[in-house]
Amino acid sequence: MNRRQFLIAGVAVSVATAAGVELGSRGFKAHWDQLMDQLRSMQNKELSSSGSWNPSQIFQHLAQSVQGSFQGYPEHKAAWFTHSVGPVALKAFKTAGAMFHPLDEVIPGMPQLDATMPTQQALQTLLQALELFAQSTRLSPHFAYGVLNQQDYQAAHVMHIRQHLQQIQSL
Numbered sequence: 001m002n003r004r005q006f007l008i009a010g011v012a013v014s015v016a017t018a019a020g021v022e023l024g025s026r027g028f029k030a031h032w033d034q035l036m037d038q039l040r041s042m043q044n045k046e047l048s049s050s051g052s053w054n055p056s057q058i059f060q061h062l063a064q065s066v067q068g069s070f071q072g073y074p075e076h077k078a079a080w081f082t083h084s085v086g087p088v089a090l091k092a093f094k095t096a097g098a099m100f101h102p103l104d105e106v107i108p109g110m111p112q113l114d115a116t117m118p119t120q121q122a123l124q125t126l127l128q129a130l131e132l133f134a135q136s137t138r139l140s141p142h143f144a145y146g147v148l149n150q151q152d153y154q155a156a157h158v159m160h161i162r163q164h165l166q167q168i169q170s171l
Contacts, residue, residue, distance in 0.1 A: 028094035030151075030158040032134075038165065039127055047119055051167040052104045057113040058164050059122035064110045065160055066129040069153050070136040073143035074109030082146035090145045090156055099159035103167060108143060133157065 047055040
């Protein structure tokens with residue numbers, strides 16, 4: 001294979017991969033109502049966590065993420081990231097149908113999580129944030145994914161919350 005053929009093949013593979021991710025991401029269904037029902041089913045239950053954060057810290061972190069979508073995030077990744085890597089990562093997550101990220105990574109610039117806050121209070125804050133998000137007509141850019149529409153933000157929130165909920169169990 002000569003250099004020209006190699007370059008053409010490389011471009012073809014890149015275009016096919018990008019097209020596959022784009023098309024695959026369009027098929028993602030957020031199932032918002034199911035997520036809300038799952039969260040509500042945790043109300044008034046004693047919960048534990050298999051991760052480094054307790055359930056309250058997890059719910060606080062998730063509430064911060066949701067609140068950031070309509071109140072704004074205090075810090076953002078570099079512009080080159082939010083215009084390239086970030087949006088591609090979100091599409092890849094949607095194509096996979098799930099998000100994968102470190103589960104004890106804080107949102108840049110957000111207040112410290114309070115390990116002593118009652119779990120049910122933190123869960124209620126998350127539920128209220130999700131209700132406010134659902135009613136929001138004006139959204140702020142995501143700190144990593146950049147400018148998102150309501151549907152993409154909803155997908156990001158659902159995948160983010162679902163990944164964290166894998167660490168929470170009822171006692």
